[in-house]
Amino acid sequence: MGFGAGAVAAMVTPAMVTPDAGFWRGRHVLVTGHTGFKGAWLCLWLARLGARVHGLALDPPTDPSLFAAAHVADVLDSDVRGDVRDLDTVVRAVAAASPEIVLHLAAQPLVRESYRDPVGTIATNVMGTVHVIEAARAAGGVRAIVVATTDKVYANREWLHPYREADRLGGHDPYSAGKAAAEIVCASLRASFLAGADAPRLATARAGNVIGGGDFAADRLIPDCLAAFEAGDPVVLRYPDALRPWQHVLEPLCGYLGLAEALCGSDGAGYAQAWNFGPDTADEIPVEAVARLVAEHHGGGARVVRASETPDLPEAGLLRLDSTLAETRLRWRPRWRLAEAVARSAAWRRAWRAGADMRTYAEDEIASYEAAAETPR
Helix, strand or coil, rough: CCCHHHHCCCCCCCCCCCHHHHCCCEEEEEECCCCCCHHHHHHHHHHCCCCCCCCCCCCCCCCCCCCHHCCCCEEEEEEEEECCCHHHHHHEEEEEEECCCEECCCCCCCHHHHCCHHHHHHHHHHHHHHHHHHHHHHHHCCCCEEEEEEHHHEEECCCCEEECCCEEEEECCCHHHHHHHHHHHHHHHHHHHCCCCCCCCCCEEEEEEECCCCCCCCCHHHHHHHHHHHHHCCEECCCCECCCCCEEEEHHHHHHHHHHHHHHHCCHHHCCCCCEEEHHHHHHHHHHHHHHHHHHHHCCCEEEEECCCCCCCCCCEEEECCCCHHHHCCCCCCCCCHHHHHHHHHHHHHHHHHHCCCHHHHHHHHHHHHHHHHHHC
């Protein structure tokens, strides 16, 4: 059984569901940001489901990259390289794809980079989102748009209780503020232009801190840990006590796919809103605890130390998500506990270092995740 709206309405058990290959087979799907970490995983999953996958993005943001290591280009029907800040480029990509579904992941995704380049970050994350929605709206034929934002869209007051979709938006750093602004823009465009029966249905998806194999970005915990350990150095933690909603990258991607299916259903207009996709409460643990898990899997005397100086840039100390809405209406729930997600991230890196076929490795990992829907947690 898939995620389609009819299936949701008819559910009689709380069992988790997995993306429906029958729904995706043969559908044209545009993924923006397809050369990035999350985007590359999403393209591989869509191809496994039988979709016709199209991409719009800059070149891979890191070297090495998951996109190159897993030969993601081989699964694409079209691959437009360009900047979502340029409307003509976005229009060209949409025309090349003629998509029914748009999954918008293209972004400047790093908090610390947003302090270095606030103008570029906000332009990409706000106007880039506007361009994608407008190009999809003007093209015709698009049934659903899912815009990936972040857990950091909330006005974070360091509360113990998790944030729900209706809580106030905000953002102290340019990245968070830009993503919150993108949420407001989406709500505005949805109300102003996308309320008609023939208009694309637009939803936003707020996920936690994703980890997994193939992430090579700087200023992310797992890649920083593994790079330091491989070099024989300790990893130095700027915010060791910060609490984050950690999750494997396939968890929110499963949510995005399920949400797109629901948007295309007969009552899909009822899904055109914001959604949280966060981990179990038990997996919301401090940065230092995650780093020590990585060190255990790496072995070889890997060390974790706290920074001796006060960090130069502020970051949130506590952030939690309430995913009750997705659990209730989409039957989405986290499948892999944090310990397994960390183990799989470290194992992916070892396999890559050993020269394994990372396309096959990634596809097998997706298959394992799908199978986990049938396994009691």
